[in-house]
Amino acid sequence: MASIPTPEHVDPDCIFCKIVARELPAFVLDEDERTLAFMDINPASRGHALVMPRAHTQDLLTIGPEDLQAAVQSAQRLAARMTDRLRCDGVNLLNCCGAPAWQTVFHFHIHVIPRYKDDPARDPLRLPWIPAPGNMDDIKAVAEELNA
Ligand code: 5GP
Numbered sequence: 001m002a003s004i005p006t007p008e009h010v011d012p013d014c015i016f017c018k019i020v021a022r023e024l025p026a027f028v029l030d031e032d033e034r035t036l037a038f039m040d041i042n043p044a045s046r047g048h049a050l051v052m053p054r055a056h057t058q059d060l061l062t063i064g065p066e067d068l069q070a071a072v073q074s075a076q077r078l079a080a081r082m083t084d085r086l087r088c089d090g091v092n093l094l095n096c097c098g099a100p101a102w103q104t105v106f107h108f109h110i111h112v113i114p115r116y117k118d119d120p121a122r123d124p125l126r127l128p129w130i131p132a133p134g135n136m137d138d139i140k141a142v143a144e145e146l147n148a
């Protein structure tokens with residue numbers, strides 16, 4: 001039996017907390033003690049799903065290690081199921097941390113996005129950046145800033 005988050009782990013204004021509490025409907029795919037996986041209602045590709053912790057936490061910077069581990073394991077299960085049942089050719093995991101990084105729902109979640117080769121009807125996705133070689137001095141400077 002999946003655990004119910006205690007009141008301090010619920011944000012009454014959060015739509016994903018309402019999905020956990022079954023106050024809002026969702027197509028649920030997987031659940032365990034710590035997580036719930038469900039379909040995204042604005043799918044980027046056919047089968048696009050989300051995995052979230054049951055307990056409310058804002059983002060990647062605030063989630064605890066046990067919930068993060070459980071969410072990643074749920075995402076792995078889902079990726080395997082998508083590969084098996086949907087016959088997708090690949091899977092992207094995406095987490096948006098902060099509004100500038102495209103986060104719109106501030107209850108941590110991982111997008112699990114099945115990918116289909118040469119199939120724009122099921123998969124219209126393109127890389128959001130144009131890969132190009134970086135300036136080595138800039139890359140070194142950033143690495144030094146991160147390592148300082
Ligand atoms: P974010 O932009 O925060 O990374 O992702 C939020 C995701 O939640 C979006 O892909 C959006 O389509 C999805 N979403 C927003 N509201 C709902 C909802 O009420 N139900 C479901 N199933 N997904 C939602």
Ligand code: ZN
Nearest residue numbers: 014017056107
């Ligand atoms: Zn929440």
